[in-house]
Amino acid sequence: xxxxxxxxxxxxxxxxxxxxxxxxxxxxxxxxxxxxxxxxxxxxxxxxxxxxxxxxxxxxxxxxxxxxxxxxxxxxxxxxxxxxxxxxxxxxxxxxxxxxxxxxxxxxxxxx
Amino acid sequence: xxxxxxxxxxxxxxxxxxxxxxxxxxxxxxxxxxxxxxxxxxxxxxxxxxxxxxxxxxxxxxxxxxxxxxxxxxxxxxxxxxxxxxxxxxxxxxxxxxxxxxxxxxxxxxxxx
Numbered sequence: 001x002x003x004x005x006x007x008x009x010x011x012x013x014x015x016x017x018x019x020x021x022x023x024x025x026x027x028x029x030x031x032x033x034x035x036x037x038x039x040x041x042x043x044x045x046x047x048x049x050x051x052x053x054x055x056x057x058x059x060x061x062x063x064x065x066x067x068x069x070x071x072x073x074x075x076x077x078x079x080x081x082x083x084x085x086x087x088x089x090x091x092x093x094x095x096x097x098x099x100x101x102x103x104x105x106x107x108x109x110x111x112x
Numbered sequence: 113x114x115x116x117x118x119x120x121x122x123x124x125x126x127x128x129x130x131x132x133x134x135x136x137x138x139x140x141x142x143x144x145x146x147x148x149x150x151x152x153x154x155x156x157x158x159x160x161x162x163x164x165x166x167x168x169x170x171x172x173x174x175x176x177x178x179x180x181x182x183x184x185x186x187x188x189x190x191x192x193x194x195x196x197x198x199x200x201x202x203x204x205x206x207x208x209x210x211x212x213x214x215x216x217x218x219x220x221x222x223x224x225x
Contacts, residue, residue: 003171008152032210043202043216044155051211088154092210098143098162100206100214101171104154 003027004091006103014111019076021106023089026070033072034090035063038105044088047074079110114138118203118217125193125224133188133220135203141215142208144186146170146178148199149219155202161186163208193224 005024013019023033032051036044050056050063050072062075072091076083086105093099119134137144142163147155147170157170159178167178175197177189186205190197200221206214 006154034213043218045216046213049211049213090155090214097168098208099157099160099168099170100145100204101157102147102155104152 002104003093004089004101004103006087006089006106008104008106010107010109012109012111013079015079015081017079017110019079019083019108019110021074021076021087021089021108023072023074023103024070025072025089025091025101027091027094028067028070029094030091032092033063033065034092034100035061035074036088036090036102038086038088040085047087076108079108081110081112084108084110116203116205116215116217118201118220120220121218122221123223125190125222127194127224129193130189130191131193132190133201133203133222134185135187135205135217136185137205137215138184139205139215140183141205142183143206144180145204145214146176146186146188147202147204148172148197149202150199158188158201193222195224198222198224 034049035047038044064073088105089103145160146158161180164183203217204214
């Protein structure tokens, strides 16, 4: 079992819908969490990070964190075809080790 | 703004050959990482260096060695390449603080035949 788990998808949503991407992690000591977007053939780019329980919003993106359930999610509102990409969840493993672990990624397809 | 620079971008090796992937960052970051990416597997951590002078194993270290040459440079060496090491390799760097973003190089596509 991977330490950071994501549903690999593909997740297909119509344009304008809300896309919901989920991630679970196994280390209770982890404190900070990141969502990256990766277009085919490109390097990952940061969308946002979260380290407090609850919601964090940035434009059309909302990250949600529940440390008790070891669960982090990303919501994309008003999905656009340009959001079609692979979304990677990353976890800063056990506070202060510097180790950064990624999930296997979820492929999102937004259909016009 | 170079950011994180990896060389080479593409490489074909024969089984048993050795090579070193180079990575350099100009952002004065403390931590550096090597990942490999295979279809459907996301990014898997090979080795990382939390600070200059330290290196640690990640999830898939077998068959690889690393050197943190100085604060800027972190190299990945394949001593005897195997077809299973065919992959896209990414180098990344970030500040040591937990809530900081990791920046990635453009990747190296390695094929072992």
